Amino acid sequence: MRPDFRRFRLNSPRTASATPATPSPASAPAAPPPLAGGQLVLATIAVALATFMNVLDTSIANVAIPTISGDLGVSVDEGTWVITVFAASNAVSIPLTGWLTQRIGQVKLFVGAILMFVVASWLCGVAPSLPVLLAARVLQGAVAGPLIPLSQAILLGSWPKEKSATALALWAMTATVGPIAGPALGGWITDNYSWAWIFYINIPVGIFAAAVTWSIYRKRESPTRQPPIDVVGLGLLITWVASLQIMLDKGKDLDWFNSPFIVGLGVTALIGFAFFLVWELTEAHPIVDLRLFAQRNFLGGTVAISVAYAVFFGNLVLLPQWMQEYLNYRSVDAGLVTAPLGIFAVILAPVMGRVLPRSDARIIATLAFVGFAVVFYMRSRYVIEIDTWHLVLPTLLQGIPMAMFFVPLTAIILAGQPPNKVPAAAGLSNFVRVFCGAIGTSISTNAWNNRTVLHHVRLTEQATVDNPLFRQQIESTQALLNLSRPSANALFEFTVNTQAAMMGLNDIFYVSAIIFVLIIPLIWITRPAKGGGGGGDAAGAH
Structure with a gap:
C-alpha cells in the first residue's frame, strides 16, 4: 500500500487526470518566466485595454440602433441585425481559440485579432449602407472571439503563479466595466457626435494595445503545431x-x-x-474540445457562470429599455443610471485578488449569488413613481456581487488545467457564457412582453363601457383635466400600459432572484479551488 500512497500524494490532480494527453517534463518546452516591474504593469494595461475594447462593443451599439437605422434608411428591426450578426459571429469564433492557438501561437493570434478588430471597426464607421455595416460587424465579431480567452491565458502566464488570482481580478475589472460603460458611452457619443464614432474609438485603443503587446510578448510565443482542420x-x-x-x-x-x-x-x-x-x-x-465537460470543476463552473450571466445580462438590457420607454429617460441618462454598477466592481476587484488565494472560491461565489438575489429582489419592489436614487441604489450595490462573481468562478473553471489546455478551456467557457447571455436577453425580453400583456389584460378586465365605475372614472378625468373623451381614454390606456409594464418587469426581477438562489448548488458540485486557477496546481482541479 505504501507505494500507492506515495504516488497519490506526489501526483497533482492535473497529472493524474491528464497523463495521456500531457507531454512529459523532458519533452515539454519550459514556460517563459513571469514578467516583473514596469514591464508587467504595461503588459497588463495593454492586454486589459484589448479586453475592454472587445467587451465594450457588445453593448455600445445598443442605444444607437434607432439612429443608425434612420441614417441608413432601414427599419429599427433591420437595424437590430447590427447586434445579432456580431453576437452570432463572435459566438462561433470563441470556441475556435484553442485550435487557432495551436496553429498560430498565443501572441501572434492575440495581436493579429486586435489589428483585425481595428480594421473591422474602421469599416463599421465608414459603412455607407446596412449590408456593408453587417459585413463589417460579422468580421468584427469573428476576430473578437479569441481576445477574451487569450487575454486570460496571457495574463496568467505573465504573473507569478501565486498571484494568478490578482491577474484574474484585473481582467475581471475590464470585463465588468465594458458592458456597463457601453450604453452610457454609446448614448453620449451618438447624441453629441455621430454613431460612427462608437466604432472609431476602437482604433487608437487597439493600435496602442497591439503595439505594446507585440513589443513585450513577441519573444514569449507559445509552441505551435499543425492539428488537422x-x-x-x-x-x-x-x-x-x-x-x-x-x-x-x-x-x-x-x-x-x-x-x-x-x-x-x-x-x-x-x-x-x-x-x-x-x-x-x-x-x-x-474543433471544440467538449471533453473538458468531463471535468467536474469545468462543468459546474461553466454552467454556473453561464446561467448567472444569462440572467444578469438579460436584466442589464431590460432596465435601460424600461427607463427609456416608460420613464422618459434619454438614452444617455439611462446609461448613466446603470453606470454605478461598476463602482464597487472596480474597487473590490483588487481586493478579490488578495482574498481569493486564501479562500475557498466556492464560498465567495455563493456569497455573490446571494448578493445578486438580494439586489434583484429589491428591484422587484419598483413602482412607476420611482425616483432616480432608488433606481441607482440597487445598481450600485450590485457592484459588490459583481466583484465576487467572475474571478472565483473563472478560478474554479481553470483550476488545474495544464498550460496547453488553458486557451481551449477559457475559450469554451467564454463561448457558453456569451451565448447564454444572448439567449438570456431574448428570453428576458420575450418574458417581459408576455407578462406585460397578461397584466394589461387583468387590469382592463373591468374597463368596459358597461361598467358604471369605469365610465365615472373617465368622466372625472375629463372634468379634472379638461380633456375630450378620446383623450381621457388615451390617458387611461397609457396609465394601464405603464403599470402593466412595471408589474411585468417586477415579475422578471423576482424570478431572477429565485434563479440565483437555485443555481448555488452548481457551485458546490466542484472541488475546492484556491490560488486563482489557470494552469497552476490549484487544489481539487477535477
Whole structure:
C-alpha cells in the first residue's frame, strides 16, 4: 500500500487526470518566466485595454440602433441585425481559440485579432449602407472571439503563479466595466457626435494595445503545431449557432413557432446541435474540445457562470429599455443610471485578488449569488413613481456581487488545467457564457412582453363601457383635466400600459432572484479551488 500512497500524494490532480494527453517534463518546452516591474504593469494595461475594447462593443451599439437605422434608411428591426450578426459571429469564433492557438501561437493570434478588430471597426464607421455595416460587424465579431480567452491565458502566464488570482481580478475589472460603460458611452457619443464614432474609438485603443503587446510578448510565443482542420465540426457549429441566434432574435417579430421560418430554424438548430455533439465527441481532433465537460470543476463552473450571466445580462438590457420607454429617460441618462454598477466592481476587484488565494472560491461565489438575489429582489419592489436614487441604489450595490462573481468562478473553471489546455478551456467557457447571455436577453425580453400583456389584460378586465365605475372614472378625468373623451381614454390606456409594464418587469426581477438562489448548488458540485486557477496546481482541479 505504501507505494500507492506515495504516488497519490506526489501526483497533482492535473497529472493524474491528464497523463495521456500531457507531454512529459523532458519533452515539454519550459514556460517563459513571469514578467516583473514596469514591464508587467504595461503588459497588463495593454492586454486589459484589448479586453475592454472587445467587451465594450457588445453593448455600445445598443442605444444607437434607432439612429443608425434612420441614417441608413432601414427599419429599427433591420437595424437590430447590427447586434445579432456580431453576437452570432463572435459566438462561433470563441470556441475556435484553442485550435487557432495551436496553429498560430498565443501572441501572434492575440495581436493579429486586435489589428483585425481595428480594421473591422474602421469599416463599421465608414459603412455607407446596412449590408456593408453587417459585413463589417460579422468580421468584427469573428476576430473578437479569441481576445477574451487569450487575454486570460496571457495574463496568467505573465504573473507569478501565486498571484494568478490578482491577474484574474484585473481582467475581471475590464470585463465588468465594458458592458456597463457601453450604453452610457454609446448614448453620449451618438447624441453629441455621430454613431460612427462608437466604432472609431476602437482604433487608437487597439493600435496602442497591439503595439505594446507585440513589443513585450513577441519573444514569449507559445509552441505551435499543425492539428488537422475539423471542417465538419466547424460547419456544424456555424449551422446550429447561427440558426438558434436568428431564431431567438426574430421569433418575437414572426410570432415564434406559428411561422414556418422560425420552425425551420428551430429544427435546423436542434439537428445541427445533435450532430455537432456526436461528431465532436468522436472526432480525434475536434474543433471544440467538449471533453473538458468531463471535468467536474469545468462543468459546474461553466454552467454556473453561464446561467448567472444569462440572467444578469438579460436584466442589464431590460432596465435601460424600461427607463427609456416608460420613464422618459434619454438614452444617455439611462446609461448613466446603470453606470454605478461598476463602482464597487472596480474597487473590490483588487481586493478579490488578495482574498481569493486564501479562500475557498466556492464560498465567495455563493456569497455573490446571494448578493445578486438580494439586489434583484429589491428591484422587484419598483413602482412607476420611482425616483432616480432608488433606481441607482440597487445598481450600485450590485457592484459588490459583481466583484465576487467572475474571478472565483473563472478560478474554479481553470483550476488545474495544464498550460496547453488553458486557451481551449477559457475559450469554451467564454463561448457558453456569451451565448447564454444572448439567449438570456431574448428570453428576458420575450418574458417581459408576455407578462406585460397578461397584466394589461387583468387590469382592463373591468374597463368596459358597461361598467358604471369605469365610465365615472373617465368622466372625472375629463372634468379634472379638461380633456375630450378620446383623450381621457388615451390617458387611461397609457396609465394601464405603464403599470402593466412595471408589474411585468417586477415579475422578471423576482424570478431572477429565485434563479440565483437555485443555481448555488452548481457551485458546490466542484472541488475546492484556491490560488486563482489557470494552469497552476490549484487544489481539487477535477
